Amino acid sequence: MSEEKDEEKQGEEAKEASSSKETPVESPTSEGDTVVSAGSTTLDSERSIVSTPEAAADPEREAKLKAAAEARAARAAAKEAANVEGAPEAAADPEREAKLKAAAEARAARAAAKEAANAGGAAAGDAAVDPEKEAKLKAAAEARAARAAAKEAANAGGAPAGEAAEPPPPPPPSPKQPQLDAAAQLIRSLVHEEALEDAYINEMNGHMPTFIVKNEHWYATAVQLKQHEELHFSYLRNVSGVDYETHLEVVYHLVDLESRRELAVKIKADRSTPVVASATPVWATANWNEREIYDLLGVTFPGHPDLRRIMMSDDWVGHPLRKDYEPLDSEV
Amino acid sequence: MIRTEELLLNVGPQHPSTHGVFRIVVKLDGEVITEATPVMGYLHRGTEKLAEQLNYTQIIPYTDRMDYVSAMTNNYVLVHAVETMMNLEIPERAEFMRLIVMELQRIASHLVWWGTYLLDIGAMSPFLYAFRDREIIINLFNELSGARLTYNYMRVGGVKWDAPPGWLDKVRDFIPYMKGKLREYDKLVSGNEIFLARIKGIGRYDAATAINYGLSGANLRCTGVDWDLRKAEPYSLYNRFEFDVPLGKNGDCYDRYVIRLEEIRQSLRILEQALEQMPSGGETMGKVPRAIRPPAGEVYVRIESPRGEIGCHIVSKGKAEPYRLKFRRPSFVNLQILPKLLVGETMTNLITILGGVDIVVGEVDC
Numbered sequence: 001m002s003e004e005k006d007e008e009k010q011g012e013e014a015k016e017a018s019s020s021k022e023t024p025v026e027s028p029t030s031e032g033d034t035v036v037s038a039g040s041t042t043l044d045s046e047r048s049i050v051s052t053p054e055a056a057a058d059p060e061r062e063a064k065l066k067a068a069a070e071a072r073a074a075r076a077a078a079k080e081a082a083n084v085e086g087a088p089e090a091a092a093d094p095e096r097e098a099k100l101k102a103a104a105e106a107r108a109a110r111a112a113a114k115e116a117a118n119a120g121g122a123a124a125g126d127a128a129v130d131p132e133k134e135a136k137l138k139a140a141a142e143a144r145a146a147r148a149a150a151k152e153a154a155n156a157g158g159a160p161a162g163e164a165a166e167p168p169p170p171p172p173p174s175p176k177q178p179q180l181d182a183a184a185q186l187i188r189s190l191v192h193e194e195a196l197e198d199a200y201i202n203e204m205n206g207h208m209p210t211f212i213v214k215n216e217h218w219y220a221t222a223v224q225l226k227q228h229e230e231l232h233f234s235y236l237r238n239v240s241g242v243d244y245e246t247h248l249e250v251v252y253h254l255v256d257l258e259s260r261r262e263l264a265v266k267i268k269a270d271r272s273t274p275v276v277a278s279a280t281p282v283w284a285t286a287n288w289n290e291r292e293i294y295d296l297l298g299v300t301f302p303g304h305p306d307l308r309r310i311m312m313s314d315d316w317v318g319h320p321l322r323k324d325y326e327p328l329d330s331e332v
Numbered sequence: 333m334i335r336t337e338e339l340l341l342n343v344g345p346q347h348p349s350t351h352g353v354f355r356i357v358v359k360l361d362g363e364v365i366t367e368a369t370p371v372m373g374y375l376h377r378g379t380e381k382l383a384e385q386l387n388y389t390q391i392i393p394y395t396d397r398m399d400y401v402s403a404m405t406n407n408y409v410l411v412h413a414v415e416t417m418m419n420l421e422i423p424e425r426a427e428f429m430r431l432i433v434m435e436l437q438r439i440a441s442h443l444v445w446w447g448t449y450l451l452d453i454g455a456m457s458p459f460l461y462a463f464r465d466r467e468i469i470i471n472l473f474n475e476l477s478g479a480r481l482t483y484n485y486m487r488v489g490g491v492k493w494d495a496p497p498g499w500l501d502k503v504r505d506f507i508p509y510m511k512g513k514l515r516e517y518d519k520l521v522s523g524n525e526i527f528l529a530r531i532k533g534i535g536r537y538d539a540a541t542a543i544n545y546g547l548s549g550a551n552l553r554c555t556g557v558d559w560d561l562r563k564a565e566p567y568s569l570y571n572r573f574e575f576d577v578p579l580g581k582n583g584d585c586y587d588r589y590v591i592r593l594e595e596i597r598q599s600l601r602i603l604e605q606a607l608e609q610m611p612s613g614g615e616t617m618g619k620v621p622r623a624i625r626p627p628a629g630e631v632y633v634r635i636e637s638p639r640g641e642i643g644c645h646i647v648s649k650g651k652a653e654p655y656r657l658k659f660r661r662p663s664f665v666n667l668q669i670l671p672k673l674l675v676g677e678t679m680t681n682l683i684t685i686l687g688g689v690d691i692v693v694g695e696v697d698c
Contacts, residue, residue: 202629202630202631204416204417204419204627204629204630204631205416205629205630205631205632205633206416208632234543234544235543235546236546237546237548237634237641237643237660238632238634238643238645238658238660240632240645240656240658241658242647242655242656242658243656251632251645253632253643253645253660257543257557257559257564260564260565264632283544283546284544284545284546284668284669285544285545285546285665285668287668288664288665288667288668289665296380296381309373310372310373311372311373311376311697311698312373312376313373320378320381321380321381321656
């Protein structure tokens, strides 16, 4: 009995600690917490070096922290070095040093390739980007000479750079386009004129109709998606969280078991304070899935009945699936 | 005077009936459960995080270790997702090999479930029979891939090894053997009164609840919902074969038991047809670029694993490693209904109900 209460308390404390981790100054209920927030919040290694020794009284802990801080500093230095080499985008990328370098090189190479492809004069619109990449893939599989030929063809073609290299004509409208339009129309009239940020067909995924729902309209949309008889997405098959580095995204994959219609719904959330309304009151499936996303990516779901960590232990610091996650203790 | 008070009991993490490291904290009033809280994560290995550092071929062995009772279907869902993104064509021979191993795996997985479930309930000998027969399949897989559990058999574009000489004949011989054994199982267990008293009417829920909780596999079909992805959203070659999807109507542990046994029969039917239609030769790997880099974009693919819908959501940025890889694990999702089912039940029924869900903790935690 009492044990459970303790557990609950701990859970709450952990929740508080993790929710306030963005503001290191306020959180220090214990040493551990302070240290944690210093480590997990910032990429700025210098600040954490300064702040950590002050906070840690325990010598063992201090030693560990120092080591961690040094490692972090080293990593930051490596990053800077990588930046000097001339890939400004890499600064936001928290990957390891070697990977960073490789990525920067790859990016440079790709940029060069793109420029070459675009030299034909076509603006690289959304439509042009995909086929171009596909074309590249194919070319890579074939001999180098073939690739060069394809590129030349693309450049000579003048018009949409990629399309010239891609033999089949532009694809006909998706068979699921009417379905998408009807659903989008319904949501716009039922929820809000501006409820959908975007509605498109994901052709790669068997023409999956996809909505990007505005964060503030998500819950009302979810209710309609399940309950309206023309939508009737009764079955929530999957919930994923994705860290796009610029923002976080939660993806709900829905299906109606009777008509077998599918829908993917995406909700974007701000990266520093990610909040997405919980869909658990609508689909009970969402419960543990959202807990997992909260645990691993740090998205909070207001309206969730039991938002606790589910995979990591309650006193875990940080959200491991974040791209900039750094373990508090790299030995673990 | 009798003094009563609530008792807090930890079932697990090291408890044989939880089939791995999984814990349920139950509040007991006498022998009746008033609250149940599953605690998981003991086997969490961060597969999804690790995958972000690995190329797609390197991820395949990790999928073996998720649902380690059904590694072949896990292999398939990953390679299927990558193939969908890259729009690859798979040689027919390879696809037949995949389908055959997946159906064999379904049988092996259901046999593990059948044996351990009865062991949980208190019947010792069926476990031995089930493992005796599963051993045949494990040996077949061993011959094919060199491993008994973690096969690492499939690849993006095909399978790693073609069937060795005589292998398909062994599969052919296994079918009538297994059919005979199923009759033996029924004779031994399915009509046993004590057994029936333990599972009939236990752990009941209706179709609406099952759908609301996103249950899949036998956990969904026991309520009468006709939803088997092999039929509902056919993938691989499943639309070439005739087979039935067994359905229940009461949504209890007994229906789940009957469905799983019947699914073994249906898998044998599929195997029979597959062996007949299979091309006698041909490539086992399709044309795959040397570096597997799916174009930027995202897919969610799903297949019917022995436990239900296993899905794979990949976000690619055109690199050799996935930007984000998420597995929809049926064990994890199916387990959510457990706290609801357990309230008001006795401790003995906890074992019956938990076993009936058929979880593999490697997949719950991933």
